[in-house]
Amino acid sequence: MVRLISRRFTVLTAALVGLALVATAVGPTSPASERADAASIAPTTVTAATPPGFDPGFIISDDLFYDGGALDADEVQEFLDEQVPACAPGVVCLADYTQKTVTREGDDVCGAYGGRESETGAEIIAKVGLACGISQKALLVLLQKEQSLVRNPAPTAGDFSFATGYACPDTAACDVEYSGFYNQLYWAAWQLKRYSNPPGTTEFFTSRPIGQPSPIAYNPDASCGSADVTLKNIATAALYYYTPYQPNPAVIAGDANAACGAFGNLNFWKFYSEWFGNPTRGSITQGALDDVSVVRGRVVAKGWAIDPSSLRASTSVRLTVTDAAGRIQTTTLQAGATTRGALTFNSLSGLDHGFSGGTEVGTQGLVQVCAVALPLDGTSSSIEPLGCTTVFALTP
Template structure:
């Protein structure tokens, strides 16, 4: 099996290197399928009226990314809106640089993968690719594969180029335990890759990355016959000996590789979830290189190690190094190539969405509490002011957070309360100007005998203090403090507060000192020992920070620090890394929730879910994510990213985890 060697993953240019691995070469023939020429079957809202101080919007920079096409060939647009625009609480435009998805590698002669914003820090030897990303036989159809190949090589240098019109000989193969039947004849490369993937239930994206890793054929303008015969390195020696007659040739190579990967999914040959020794380098070539234990997390990763049985050593993972005498690059470069072309292979991305913000809040609530909830929090969905502190409180009470209109409960929310969640207590967050008495009356009719508590106040700050006092009145070790005149910082803190048992308290961030009511809440009611300011000095002033530091609980001064960044997106990531970083907590956060930083409803409802799951909730631009966010997935030890809201809120660029430029 051929191996690609990464010279520098800071720029992450991968170039052809020497062959290092034998992988499946000796073992492959046991699963080789002999052709059978007799078989012919084919595989074929209303404004927020809670009073608040008259002030300019929070100055946390608010970039507005420009939507750009997704790099993933099969992303389909979905025009269903996630939420209606908020008529009264939208922050004024702020002058900042607009993040845009980084340019993809331009196609050209012998184009090489170039990964922007990624280094080997994000590679995980124990989790190279998820089962979902490896075993999706419908990932790309023939047209999408052809389009992808043409983008890599728009002009072929000879007739054997994969993007060209040449058809390859295809053998008829009967159905077996691993793959559907395949009809013989002659087919273009794109058709073979698409149909083999579908027949064997192996992702066409994974097959493309495997072909490139083993032979470089995807980006080759003029492939040789020898490279085509060894397209996937299946049962092919590294000493120059021709591949076995039964398995050489483009179709047989792709088919047998896919079949082997599927076989190893059905019957893993390496243990999943328990330590196993994996070599760094072939023993026969350098017995001193040794091995290291891996606890392989997915069947797909185990299948890759069966195919190429070496893990990269520290020298191979060093972005400034060409490796050493014990460096094997095969599985690392599969990950590099797949990531460049299709996004992280080890991260599954899914989405919770709905046609409106109310639908999304119900979908999130059902995800968190599929068997119902004794308590439900209800907040005004047309403005963020009252509900910013509700997320941690809802987590504290084991409750989802639903959104409502001012004068009536939306039908989808009413149905969820009546038929699925079936609470015995409903906490209404905010006063009658935000959630009217008519809504309370409607709630009583939905759930006769239900207890309804209203946690309100004269303005958003008093509501925040009321929520914190009722939910955390028994005391808390700390609290988050955030501005009440904008939403991103408080929402980022809400999920973290829910998971770490800390309330979010809103303040007027431009004030020179902390008000007496907030000071009393923090020191006498909650008895906190530390305060974390969410957001930069434009959100909560240095003077207010100093004033908080002068407060005392039981005679001891509060410890006050700030988590911030150049904009709301950096601040959100800083808040979450502080709460959830694996290096500090030693707790793996398998899942990360993502919401738009340009509007509040999805993150508002999602904060209760994220807090309940003990998972980060990070706000991002509408159509890309920062390189730092991508790298944070390793720090969280995440294997899953869940988007909160539909494509109008988080576009295809976020779904593909496309880095902002």
């Protein structure tokens, strides 16, 4: 059984948005645990102030993070080639990396993985993302923020051995049982998906609830303190389970030597923004108007609605009712009732997305009822019409 392991404290490990790269020295390979410890205590580049838009409670939207089909192997390879057109002489970098992979059976977290005698790094990234339902873009960002593998023309063997920082707790050396690029990538993706408590698993990860303030530390040193963060979605919660620290104000201001600094989750947001665009850009609300009835002069609409940027949060629905005399009434319903409808959209969505309600009509005749799913506050999701239905109303 896989151990659910706390992530090591992560600091800045590579160039950030709009900044010049600092060359990585080529030298003899050192033990992985020593390099991991060194990477945990000091950033390797000078940072600039964080661009506007970083929200520690909303680092990436759920629909972008859990998109296992974001990139195929050819697209991953093209991206890696763009980042490092040529490896350093005599060195294998991620763009040219290959290894043997083993077959893994699927479980409630990840689907099956078919191993091969030789697979490229790009193929492994694409297949792991597809098997576990984690975006290949997110996995590329993870590899960069943990070991600078994506942009490094001269990585060491140890950089590949603990490529994602999985099984590298804050208080001990990395566990060699989980070493190796394929091993690291698979178990990191497995763990990131497991944090969402997918169907078939237990509700083990509940200490960072969505929509409620959670204390998140600034640093492994408890004396550095913490601050409450209201997490808006399960993807952001997963990042904090994996790297349980937030950047303090000095880090956000661009101080590379900030006391009590932690850069990992800020770097995730910056690298994703630089490479793939805004990680919290708006989604399109989803849902269905399943049933409309008239009971004693009252129109009642039922269905489900969801904002994909936060799969577990309950959104609202705007109902517009036009009666036989042309009078228009609007009402807003909270989509928080139990329903299985949203599970058809995404298996991670949970059950709290149903709505039921309506308004009185005073004129007998045909009534048109239309519904739209509204975006969550703090997101830039666009409104999606759920449809319209016409029913006949009898006055009581």
